[in-house]
Amino acid sequence: MSILNTYSHSDRFLVAVDCIVFGFTNKEIRLLTFKRAIEPEKGKPSLIGGFVQSDESVEDAAKRVLNKLTGIENLYMEQVATYGAIHRDPAARVISVTYFALINLEDYDEELLTRYDAKWIPLSECQDLIFDHKQMVDDAMALLRRKASAFAIGFNLLPEKFTLTQLQSLYEALYCEALDKRNFRKKVLSLEILNRLDEKDKRHSRKGAYFYMLSDDYQAKLKKETYSFSK
C-alpha cells in the first residue's frame, strides 16, 4: 500500500502568492495594500497578490507581483508561510503562499499608487483586510521582528544614508517600545557594521545628525547571525 496517491488521480489547486510589503516612514511601519479589483470583496483592502502560473516557480510568482507593484527589481523578500484552509477564500479553493518584502519608502514611485489603487496603511488599520490577510500580516510581522533581532535586515527599510536616530525609530516601531538612546547607540556601533559619513542630516535639528551607511563588508558579517538590536 502506497502513501502517495498517484499523480494523475490527485486534485489540483489554484495557488496564490500574497505579498506583505513593509515600508517605514515617519516613525511608523506601513503596509502596502490595494483595493481588490475582483469579486468577492471587490473594493476592500487586500494584500497584493496573484496566482502562480505553470511556467514560473512560486518564488518567481512573488517576484513578478512585487516587481509589478513596486517597480523595484531586487527587494528584500522572504517566504513567510502557506495558508491552506478550505474556505479561506470564499469564492474558490485557493492555497496561498506569503512573502514579506522590505522597502525604503523614499524609493517608492508614487505614480504606482494611483495606477494600482494602492495605499500605504499603518499596521493599526490591518483589521479591514480581506480573508485571512490580517493573520498573514501578523505572521509576517512576527517573522520580521525575529529576523531583525538576529540579522541586519532592518536596513532594507531605510534609505542608503540614515541617522542613528532614524535607525532607532525603526527598531522602536518594530518592537513597539521605546529604547534607551545611549544603550542603542552603544550596541549598534559595537557591531562595527556602520560607517559614519562626514555629512549631516539637518532636516530635523539645528545641530544636525551624522549620516551612517552600512559598511562595505557588512555582508560577510551578516552570516555570523549574531546581531541583536533587541532590548
Add this chain to the structure above:
Amino acid sequence: MSILNTYSHSDRFLVAVDCIVFGFTNKEIRLLTFKRAIEPEKGKPSLIGGFVQSDESVEDAAKRVLNKLTGIENLYMEQVATYGAIHRDPAARVISVTYFALINLEDYDEELLTRYDAKWIPLSECQDLIFDHKQMVDDAMALLRRKASAFAIGFNLLPEKFTLTQLQSLYEALYCEALDKRNFRKKVLSLEILNRLDEKDKRHSRKGAYFYMLSDDYQAKLKKETYSFSK
C-alpha cells in the same frame, strides 16, 4: 488594470505535503523515511508525504499523512516552508508544503515500519533522499534548533519520564556540540518547569539517575517564550 488574474483562467497545481518526522534515540536524532513506492525514483528513500485533497486543508493533509504512518493522533507538528520550483519533482509540477513532527521513539509502533517499508535513518544519511528532500530536512532542522532554543518543544522527542542526562544528550544532538553538565543542569532546573520524581532510571548506571517530568503548569510558562537551552 488588475493585479490578480481571474480565478477561472489561472493554472492549477498538484499540492503535496511532505513530513519531516524526527525521533531521538541512542544520543542521535533520526529521521523517518520510507522507500518510495511509485515512479520516478521508485525504491529510493523519501520523506513521507501525500497529495492534498479538495476536501481537506493543507494542515489536515499533513495530519492525515502523519497519522497514517505513526498511528499517533496528536503529535507535535509545525509548518516549515513551501517548495515551488518548477522541476523539483521531475515527473510533474508539484508544489510541496513541509511540516516537521517530533516523536518519542519509544512510543513508535515498529509494525508500521515493515508495513510501509519505512526506516529511521540518522541525519548523516540524508544525502540519499530524493528530489529536494534533503533541503527540506535541513530547513526543518534549522527551524527545530531555533524553536528548541526558545521553547521547550524538545520534550516531544523524549519519553514522559526522562533523566537530565537524556535531556542533555538530546540538546547535544540538536546542536551538535558538547554541553557542560553543571551549566546545563543549572539552567534547565532554573526554568522551574521540571518535577523530579522519586523514581530512578537504573538502566545506565549503578547509582541510577532521577527521572523528571514536565511540571503540570509548564504549559502556561511555555507562552513566555523565554526558554533557552542553547550554549
Add this chain to the structure above:
DNA sequence: TCAAAAGTGTTCATTGTACACCCATGT
C-alpha cells in the same frame, strides 16, 4: 538666548562560561 534634537559614560544586575571532584551502587 533659547529651543530642539544630537551626542556621550558609568554603575549595577543578570547571565553565561569555564572548570574538578565526590557520590552511590552493583558486580
Add this chain to the structure above:
DNA sequence: ACATGGGTGTACAATGAACACTTTTGA
C-alpha cells in the same frame, strides 16, 4: 574495591539595563 555514570558550586567575564547632562546651532 573499583568502575561507571550521577550529581554538585564557585569565580570570572560578558552582556544588558538604568540613568542625566552637555553640545550645537538656526531662528
